[in-house]
Amino acid sequence: DTGVSQDPRHKITKRGQNVTFRCDPISEHNRLYWYRQTLGQGPEFLTYFQNEAQLEKSRLLSDRFSAERPKGSFSTLEIQRTEQGDSAMYLCASSLVGANYGYTFGSGTRLTVV
Amino acid sequence: TQLLEQSPQFLSIQEGENLTVYCNSSSVFSSLQWYRQEPGEGPVLLVTVVTGGEVKKLKRLTFQFGDARKDSSLHITAAQPGDTGLYLCAGEDYGQNFVFGPGTRLSVLP
Secondary structure (H helix, E strand, O other): OOOOEEEOOEEEEOOOOOEEEEEEOOOOOOEEEEEEEOOOOOOEEEEEEEOOEEEEEOOOOOOOEEEEOOOOOOEEEEEOOOOHHHOEEEEEEEEOOOOOOOOEEOOOEEEEEO | OOOOEEEOOEEEEEOOOOEEEEEEOOOOOOEEEEEEEOOOOOOEEEEEEOOOOOEEEEOOEEEEEOOOOOEEEEEEOOOOHHHOEEEEEEEEOOOOOEEEOOOEEEEEEO
16 A cells, blocks of 8 residues: 555636546545645645545635535546635545544645636 | 644654654543655555554654644654655544544754
Protein backbone atom coordinates (compact mmCIF):
# COMPACT_ATOMS: atom_id res chain seq x y z
CA ASP A 1 0.00 0.00 0.00
CA THR A 2 1.43 3.36 -1.01
CA GLY A 3 -0.59 5.49 1.39
CA VAL A 4 -3.30 7.99 0.51
CA SER A 5 -3.25 9.15 -3.11
CA GLN A 6 -4.85 12.30 -4.44
CA ASP A 7 -5.32 13.28 -8.04
CA PRO A 8 -4.63 15.74 -9.53
CA ARG A 9 -1.88 17.42 -7.48
CA HIS A 10 -2.61 20.78 -9.04
CA LYS A 11 -5.66 22.17 -10.83
CA ILE A 12 -6.09 25.59 -12.39
CA THR A 13 -9.60 26.39 -13.52
CA LYS A 14 -11.58 29.38 -14.67
CA ARG A 15 -14.24 30.81 -12.41
CA GLY A 16 -17.58 29.14 -13.07
CA GLN A 17 -16.14 25.81 -14.18
CA ASN A 18 -16.75 22.53 -12.38
CA VAL A 19 -13.85 20.51 -10.95
CA THR A 20 -13.60 17.01 -9.49
CA PHE A 21 -10.87 15.62 -7.26
CA ARG A 22 -10.20 12.00 -6.45
CA CYS A 23 -8.85 10.38 -3.30
CA ASP A 24 -7.71 6.78 -2.91
CA PRO A 25 -7.36 5.95 0.79
CA ILE A 26 -5.33 3.22 2.47
CA SER A 27 -7.22 0.09 1.53
CA GLU A 28 -7.97 -1.21 5.02
CA HIS A 29 -9.09 2.19 6.35
CA ASN A 30 -12.85 2.54 6.70
CA ARG A 31 -12.98 6.29 7.34
CA LEU A 32 -12.21 8.92 4.75
CA TYR A 33 -12.09 12.67 5.38
CA TRP A 34 -11.93 15.78 3.26
CA TYR A 35 -10.32 18.95 4.61
CA ARG A 36 -9.60 22.32 3.04
CA GLN A 37 -6.53 24.38 3.90
CA THR A 38 -5.85 27.96 2.92
CA LEU A 39 -2.48 29.66 3.16
CA GLY A 40 -1.33 30.17 6.73
CA GLN A 41 -4.21 28.21 8.25
CA GLY A 42 -4.74 24.74 9.61
CA PRO A 43 -6.94 22.24 7.77
CA GLU A 44 -10.69 22.89 8.03
CA PHE A 45 -13.03 19.92 8.16
CA LEU A 46 -15.39 19.52 5.20
CA THR A 47 -16.91 16.04 5.43
CA TYR A 48 -16.21 12.44 6.27
CA PHE A 49 -17.35 8.96 5.31
CA GLN A 50 -17.44 5.72 7.20
CA ASN A 51 -17.40 3.09 4.49
CA GLU A 52 -19.83 4.47 1.90
CA ALA A 53 -21.97 6.48 4.30
CA GLN A 54 -21.40 10.23 4.53
CA LEU A 55 -21.75 10.84 8.27
CA GLU A 56 -21.07 14.54 8.71
CA LYS A 57 -20.82 17.66 6.59
CA SER A 58 -19.44 21.01 7.69
CA ARG A 59 -21.32 24.26 7.16
CA LEU A 60 -18.32 25.17 4.98
CA LEU A 61 -19.62 22.65 2.46
CA SER A 62 -22.04 24.79 0.44
CA ASP A 63 -24.49 23.30 -2.02
CA ARG A 64 -21.86 23.75 -4.74
CA PHE A 65 -19.78 21.04 -3.08
CA SER A 66 -20.60 17.34 -3.21
CA ALA A 67 -18.62 14.33 -2.10
CA GLU A 68 -19.17 10.67 -2.79
CA ARG A 69 -17.64 7.38 -1.80
CA PRO A 70 -19.75 4.98 -3.82
CA LYS A 71 -18.21 1.63 -2.92
CA GLY A 72 -16.56 2.55 0.32
CA SER A 73 -13.17 2.76 -1.35
CA PHE A 74 -12.11 5.85 -3.31
CA SER A 75 -13.88 9.17 -2.94
CA THR A 76 -14.53 12.16 -5.17
CA LEU A 77 -15.07 15.78 -4.24
CA GLU A 78 -16.79 17.94 -6.83
CA ILE A 79 -17.05 21.70 -6.80
CA GLN A 80 -19.58 23.22 -9.16
CA ARG A 81 -19.46 26.80 -10.47
CA THR A 82 -16.10 27.46 -8.87
CA GLU A 83 -15.40 30.83 -7.26
CA GLN A 84 -12.08 32.51 -6.52
CA GLY A 85 -12.70 31.87 -2.82
CA ASP A 86 -12.56 28.15 -3.49
CA SER A 87 -8.82 28.42 -4.18
CA ALA A 88 -7.15 26.27 -1.53
CA MET A 89 -5.41 22.98 -0.87
CA TYR A 90 -7.93 20.15 -0.63
CA LEU A 91 -6.65 17.38 1.61
CA CYS A 92 -7.94 13.85 1.90
CA ALA A 93 -7.15 11.62 4.87
CA SER A 94 -8.09 8.12 5.94
CA SER A 95 -8.14 6.27 9.24
CA LEU A 96 -9.44 3.21 11.05
CA VAL A 97 -12.43 3.91 13.26
CA GLY A 98 -11.76 3.29 16.91
CA ALA A 99 -7.98 3.34 16.56
CA ASN A 100 -5.87 6.19 17.89
CA TYR A 101 -3.58 6.00 14.93
CA GLY A 102 -4.56 9.39 13.65
CA TYR A 103 -5.05 10.34 10.09
CA THR A 104 -2.90 9.46 7.12
CA PHE A 105 -3.09 12.41 4.76
CA GLY A 106 -2.56 12.53 1.06
CA SER A 107 -0.39 15.20 -0.53
CA GLY A 108 -3.44 17.25 -1.42
CA THR A 109 -4.84 18.87 -4.53
CA ARG A 110 -3.97 22.56 -4.93
CA LEU A 111 -6.87 24.33 -6.63
CA THR A 112 -6.42 27.76 -8.18
CA VAL A 113 -9.50 29.50 -9.55
CA VAL A 114 -8.67 32.33 -11.95
CA THR B 1 -17.51 24.23 17.72
CA GLN B 2 -14.34 23.33 19.54
CA LEU B 3 -11.49 25.72 18.79
CA LEU B 4 -7.79 25.18 19.19
CA GLU B 5 -5.28 27.98 19.56
CA GLN B 6 -1.59 27.56 18.92
CA SER B 7 1.27 29.76 20.01
CA PRO B 8 3.49 31.20 18.90
CA GLN B 9 2.21 31.65 15.37
CA PHE B 10 5.75 31.98 13.99
CA LEU B 11 9.09 30.99 15.48
CA SER B 12 12.54 31.44 13.99
CA ILE B 13 15.50 30.04 15.88
CA GLN B 14 19.10 29.02 15.35
CA GLU B 15 20.18 25.41 14.98
CA GLY B 16 20.89 23.84 18.37
CA GLU B 17 18.39 25.91 20.34
CA ASN B 18 15.49 24.44 22.32
CA LEU B 19 11.90 25.51 21.82
CA THR B 20 8.38 24.85 23.06
CA VAL B 21 5.13 25.39 21.18
CA TYR B 22 1.69 25.31 22.73
CA CYS B 23 -1.80 24.16 21.84
CA ASN B 24 -4.72 25.38 23.96
CA SER B 25 -8.47 25.02 24.05
CA SER B 26 -11.36 25.62 26.40
CA SER B 27 -12.76 22.23 25.35
CA VAL B 28 -11.87 18.76 26.53
CA PHE B 29 -10.64 16.34 23.89
CA SER B 30 -10.67 12.55 23.96
CA SER B 31 -7.27 12.57 22.28
CA LEU B 32 -4.92 15.06 20.73
CA GLN B 33 -2.44 14.70 17.93
CA TRP B 34 0.53 16.62 16.60
CA TYR B 35 1.38 16.78 12.92
CA ARG B 36 4.19 18.36 10.92
CA GLN B 37 3.49 19.72 7.47
CA GLU B 38 5.98 20.78 4.83
CA PRO B 39 5.09 23.15 1.99
CA GLY B 40 2.99 21.54 -0.72
CA GLU B 41 2.46 18.33 1.23
CA GLY B 42 -0.15 16.91 3.56
CA PRO B 43 0.38 16.83 7.34
CA VAL B 44 2.31 13.87 8.74
CA LEU B 45 1.33 12.44 12.12
CA LEU B 46 4.00 12.74 14.83
CA VAL B 47 2.20 11.51 17.94
CA THR B 48 -1.17 10.80 19.57
CA VAL B 49 -1.75 11.52 23.27
CA VAL B 50 -4.80 10.14 25.03
CA THR B 51 -4.39 10.25 28.81
CA GLY B 52 -4.38 13.50 30.79
CA GLY B 53 -0.83 14.25 31.96
CA GLU B 54 0.68 11.87 29.41
CA VAL B 55 4.20 12.57 28.20
CA LYS B 56 5.59 10.99 25.04
CA LYS B 57 9.07 11.29 23.62
CA LEU B 58 10.05 10.88 20.01
CA LYS B 59 13.82 11.31 19.73
CA ARG B 60 14.36 15.06 20.35
CA LEU B 61 10.62 15.81 20.54
CA THR B 62 8.69 15.68 23.81
CA PHE B 63 4.90 15.92 23.80
CA GLN B 64 2.74 16.54 26.86
CA PHE B 65 -1.04 16.37 27.22
CA GLY B 66 -2.50 18.58 29.93
CA ASP B 67 -4.05 16.99 33.00
CA ALA B 68 -7.49 18.27 32.00
CA ARG B 69 -7.01 17.18 28.35
CA LYS B 70 -7.55 20.73 27.13
CA ASP B 71 -4.01 21.66 26.19
CA SER B 72 -0.73 20.24 24.97
CA SER B 73 2.85 21.25 24.40
CA LEU B 74 5.61 20.16 22.06
CA HIS B 75 9.22 20.68 23.13
CA ILE B 76 12.08 20.26 20.68
CA THR B 77 15.61 19.87 22.00
CA ALA B 78 18.61 20.96 19.93
CA ALA B 79 16.55 21.96 16.90
CA GLN B 80 17.87 21.10 13.45
CA PRO B 81 17.06 22.64 10.04
CA GLY B 82 15.16 19.45 9.22
CA ASP B 83 12.67 20.35 11.97
CA THR B 84 11.49 23.32 9.89
CA GLY B 85 7.80 23.13 9.06
CA LEU B 86 4.26 23.87 10.17
CA TYR B 87 3.38 22.14 13.43
CA LEU B 88 -0.32 21.44 13.79
CA CYS B 89 -2.23 20.15 16.78
CA ALA B 90 -5.58 18.44 16.30
CA GLY B 91 -8.12 17.52 18.96
CA GLU B 92 -10.57 14.65 18.59
CA ASP B 93 -14.12 15.53 19.57
CA TYR B 94 -15.04 12.15 21.03
CA GLY B 95 -14.86 9.82 18.06
CA GLN B 96 -16.19 12.08 15.39
CA ASN B 97 -13.43 13.95 13.67
CA PHE B 98 -10.38 16.05 14.41
CA VAL B 99 -10.38 19.82 14.75
CA PHE B 100 -7.09 21.43 13.77
CA GLY B 101 -5.39 24.48 15.19
CA PRO B 102 -3.90 27.15 12.89
CA GLY B 103 -0.38 25.84 13.42
CA THR B 104 3.02 27.16 14.48
CA ARG B 105 5.39 27.84 11.61
CA LEU B 106 8.91 26.93 12.74
CA SER B 107 12.05 27.96 10.91
CA VAL B 108 15.39 26.57 12.11
CA LEU B 109 18.32 28.45 10.65
CA PRO B 110 21.68 26.69 10.14
